[in-house]
Amino acid sequence: MNFLKTTTFLVAAALAAPLAAQQDGGRLDIVVQPEPPGLMLGLVQNGPTQMVAGDIYEGLLRYDTDLNPMPGLAESWTISDDGLTYTFKLHDGVKWHDGEDFTADDVVFSADVFLRETHARLRASLAYVDTITAIDPLTVEFKLKEPFGPFISVFETGTMPIVPKHLYEGTDYATNEANATPIGTGPFKFDKWEKGSFIHLVKNEDYYVEGLPHLDEVYYRVIPDAASRAVAFETGEVDVLPGGSVENWDVPRLTAMDGVCSTGKGWEFFAPHAWMWMNNREGPTANQKFRQAVMYALDRDFMKDVVWNGFGNVATGPVSSKTNFYSDDVTIYDHNPDKAKALLAEMGYDGEPVRVLPLPYGETWQRWAEAVRQNLAEVGINVEIDSTDVAGWNEKTANWDYDLAFTYLYQYGDPALGVSRNYTADRIKKGSPWNNVEGYENPELDAKWAKAATLVSADERTALYAEIQKEIVDDVPVAWLMELEFPTIYRCNIHDLVTTGIGVNDGPRNAWIEE
Amino acid sequence: MWKRFASNIGAMVGVVLLIAVIAIAIIAPMLYPGGPWQMVQRPFLVPFTMEAYPLGTDTLGRNVAAQLAYGAQVSLLVGLVSTLVALLIGVPLGAVAGFYGGLADEGAMRFTEFFQTIPNFALAIVLVAIFQPNLTSIILAIAIVSWPPVARLVRAEVMSVRKREFVDAATLAGLSKPRILITQVLPNTVSPIIVMASLMVATAILLESSLSFLGLGDPNAMSWGYMIGAARTVIRSAWWLSFFPGVAIIITVLALNLIGEGLNDALNPHLSRKGRA
Numbered sequence: 001m002n003f004l005k006t007t008t009f010l011v012a013a014a015l016a017a018p019l020a021a022q023q024d025g026g027r028l029d030i031v032v033q034p035e036p037p038g039l040m041l042g043l044v045q046n047g048p049t050q051m052v053a054g055d056i057y058e059g060l061l062r063y064d065t066d067l068n069p070m071p072g073l074a075e076s077w078t079i080s081d082d083g084l085t086y087t088f089k090l091h092d093g094v095k096w097h098d099g100e101d102f103t104a105d106d107v108v109f110s111a112d113v114f115l116r117e118t119h120a121r122l123r124a125s126l127a128y129v130d131t132i133t134a135i136d137p138l139t140v141e142f143k144l145k146e147p148f149g150p151f152i153s154v155f156e157t158g159t160m161p162i163v164p165k166h167l168y169e170g171t172d173y174a175t176n177e178a179n180a181t182p183i184g185t186g187p188f189k190f191d192k193w194e195k196g197s198f199i200h201l202v203k204n205e206d207y208y209v210e211g212l213p214h215l216d217e218v219y220y221r222v223i224p225d226a227a228s229r230a231v232a233f234e235t236g237e238v239d240v241l242p243g244g245s246v247e248n249w250d251v252p253r254l255t256a257m258d259g260v261c262s263t264g265k266g267w268e269f270f271a272p273h274a275w276m277w278m279n280n281r282e283g284p285t286a287n288q289k290f291r292q293a294v295m296y297a298l299d300r301d302f303m304k305d306v307v308w309n310g311f312g313n314v315a316t317g318p319v320s321s322k323t324n325f326y327s328d329d330v331t332i333y334d335h336n337p338d339k340a341k342a343l344l345a346e347m348g349y350d351g352e353p354v355r356v357l358p359l360p361y362g363e364t365w366q367r368w369a370e371a372v373r374q375n376l377a378e379v380g381i382n383v384e385i386d387s388t389d390v391a392g393w394n395e396k397t398a399n400w401d402y403d404l405a406f407t408y409l410y411q412y413g414d415p416a417l418g419v420s421r422n423y424t425a426d427r428i429k430k431g432s433p434w435n436n437v438e439g440y441e442n443p444e445l446d447a448k449w450a451k452a453a454t455l456v457s458a459d460e461r462t463a464l465y466a467e468i469q470k471e472i473v474d475d476v477p478v479a480w481l482m483e484l485e486f487p488t489i490y491r492c493n494i495h496d497l498v499t500t501g502i503g504v505n506d507g508p509r510n511a512w513i514e515e
Numbered sequence: 516m517w518k519r520f521a522s523n524i525g526a527m528v529g530v531v532l533l534i535a536v537i538a539i540a541i542i543a544p545m546l547y548p549g550g551p552w553q554m555v556q557r558p559f560l561v562p563f564t565m566e567a568y569p570l571g572t573d574t575l576g577r578n579v580a581a582q583l584a585y586g587a588q589v590s591l592l593v594g595l596v597s598t599l600v601a602l603l604i605g606v607p608l609g610a611v612a613g614f615y616g617g618l619a620d621e622g623a624m625r626f627t628e629f630f631q632t633i634p635n636f637a638l639a640i641v642l643v644a645i646f647q648p649n650l651t652s653i654i655l656a657i658a659i660v661s662w663p664p665v666a667r668l669v670r671a672e673v674m675s676v677r678k679r680e681f682v683d684a685a686t687l688a689g690l691s692k693p694r695i696l697i698t699q700v701l702p703n704t705v706s707p708i709i710v711m712a713s714l715m716v717a718t719a720i721l722l723e724s725s726l727s728f729l730g731l732g733d734p735n736a737m738s739w740g741y742m743i744g745a746a747r748t749v750i751r752s753a754w755w756l757s758f759f760p761g762v763a764i765i766i767t768v769l770a771l772n773l774i775g776e777g778l779n780d781a782l783n784p785h786l787s788r789k790g791r792a
Contacts, residue, residue, distance in 0.1 A: 226748055227747070227748050227750075247748045247749075249559075249574060249748070249749055249752070250748070250749075250752075253751075253752060302554070306554075306558050306574075306575055306576060307575070358734075363574075363745060363748050366730075366734075366745070367574055367575055367745070369734075370552060370575065370734075371554065371575055373552065373735075374552045374553060374554060377552075384735050385734040385735055386647075386734070387647065387648045387649075387730075387731075387733075387734045
């Protein structure tokens with residue numbers, strides 16, 4: 001019934017959209033959770049920062065919900081046949097928020113100097129880049145050392161934000177005063193940040209795309225408690241609840257309200273993928289049979305239906321079905337306790353207890369860990385849940401002090417950007433929770449991952465990634481759980497809020513409110 | 516003494532309630548052999564709609580009745596053990612301070628005051644957070660914040676008793692000081708300690724519930740505070756998830772308080788309120 005209602009609204013909205021003229025004006029109140037540590041996107045790239053700063057800073061390209069590149073600061077682009085030269089033609093007449101002209105020099109400075117120093121994830125991709133040159137004030141050329149398949153996917157705002165050279169060149173980036181009042185080229189300008197309360201952005205009157213943005217102002221509201229955020233939406237205090245800002249079991253109640261719409265779109269670029277790291281170095285989890293038993297013991301359909309209220313999909317392997325190069329030709333681990341018990345008997349599991357480290361991100365994750373413990377207990381595995389907070393989770397995973405640990409990571413549109421980093425041996429490094437934390441080593445697969453990244457032909461890449469997925473799924477280095485889906489909840493009179501693969505992050509650019 | 520206690524209706528109600536709670540805690544594994552974490556039905560089953568699950572199910576479809584029964588075990592365990600530990604710290608310290616006086620008294624009391632100046636609950640949170648939440652650390656934390664009143668009470672009692680004539684008599688009979696303290700003085704301070712202990716069990720149960728509510732409970736032990744904490748986010752759509760454990764806490768704490776009152780009236784008749792026998 002609720003579902004029907006929502007669908008009706010969506011259909012109505014879809015029909016109405018082309019008819020109604022896009023209206024200018026209005027204010028949007030969006031929840032941001034938690035409060036971002038800073039807004040200088042070149043220095044900080046965590047989720048909340050990307051969401052707010054995605055309106056202030058821009059990348060060369062934007063990506064639609066199928067991850068096809070669209071014009072951003074670059075109006076057009078060409079890739080040479082050998083896959084080595086990327087040439088971008090920039091928009092004419094773009095100005096920084098402080099009135100200075102935006103030119104190709106800013107792009108070269110951002111990519112070649114600033115972000116090389118500050119942006120670890122981009123640095124890995126930039127390692128393939130030989131030179132970045134400004135051919136003329138409106139043309140930039142990236143020359144690669146060798147072909148790098150996913151290179152076209154690195155120009156998104158959060159991955160390669162273009163920062164103002166005239167403010168940052170020759171300064172100490174981390175302590176630059178401009179960080180407090182971020183200057184970008186985006187559709188909204190920074191106005192005010194009341195710590196613990198709100199961040200206020202105002203319309204950029206000089207935005208280079210004719211007619212955009214439609215909104216006058218955007219408030220990002222900081223409300224620390226999930227239940228209070230739901231109430232704020234119900235009372236009309238906020239208009240948009242981005243994915244993950246309320247507990248899952250509140251979602252059906254909120255979307256059943258009159259005039260409320262929701263969408264699962266807008267996360268394709270990130271494709272959050274959840275799994276449990278299993279410590280491949282020691283304890284029962286070092287045994288492949290044990291890891292397979294864990295996969296058979298888990299009732300992942302239950303997790304999807306109950307813990308996540310039906311949102312998302314059960315993951316079949318390391319690559320999300322929402323991104324390119326996904327293959328479903330792999331061993332499927334259904335919920336099969338008997339098989340799990342048989343595997344445990346075969347390996348001679350002696351009842352040695354294993355610890356589960358939940359992700360300290362709220363009730364949903366705690367319940368999830370409890371469901372996992374129950375599933376594992378039912379096949380005879382002794383499980384204890386470790387209690388932890390964010391700092392403790394970071395420390396324990398970074399120092400490999402766990403048996404099973406929940407996590408989820410973004411995929412960034414390409415296995416070479418967001419997937420291989422968790423499985424190749426060169427990414428085993430103590431001290432970071434964002435790499436091959438499970439300690440999986442498979443030299444043969446390492447070679448394939450490396451080769452797949454540098455192939456030019458998409459077909460060849462697809463074939464090779466399919467091969468990798470088939471092999472790694474049998475090895476079970478980690479227990480893949482779910483492709484997460486974070487529904488965005490908003491009022492139906494807000495249109496065109498989620499049109500890209502990064503959703504609300506650059507949503508206000510095109511959004512408009514129907515009066 | 517027992518007569519006086521038995522004639523107190525409130526105290527008897529308390530005893531009956533407490534016995535009921537203890538009984539439920541003991542037979543929980545027999546009633547629900549699958550344990551409190553087993554997912555048995557669809558989630559958010561409303562109470563009184565299915566006979567097998569009279570109190571409904573929680574966010575994951577776990578039986579609320581089973582959770583309550585197992586929660587009783589944890590609450591009672593924490594209440595009793597932490598009170599025992601608090602007595603083990605507080606009684607000797609108070610006794611030594613009161614009996615020997617002088618430097619020993621000064622030192623012990625300053626030490627006690629040090630703990631008394633820090634708010635109980637805040638200190639308990641800090642201790643549990645430092646030691647990682649599990650049953651042992653929770654019990655220790657509660658004991659550490661609740662022994663100072665015991666020490667002060669025992670000290671006051673010992674100070675009044677040690678001036679009595681039978682203590683002088685014991686000294687003259689050649690008994691050593693420690694022996695006098697243990698065999699002559701302490702037994703005469705037992706009744707106020709018992710009264711206080713019964714109330715401390717109630718306080719400890721409340722403290723444990725508060726800690727679990729804040730997410731500082733043992734994640735592997737089902738407790739009433741945990742149930743309420745987990746239900747907080749769904750309180751508007753699933754009232755029963757916080758209501759039933761809340762009632763369980765009220766009943767248990769009320770029972771202990773009634774018993775405490777009754778013991779007080781029975782053991783210290785001269786202190787009891789007017790009109791009581």
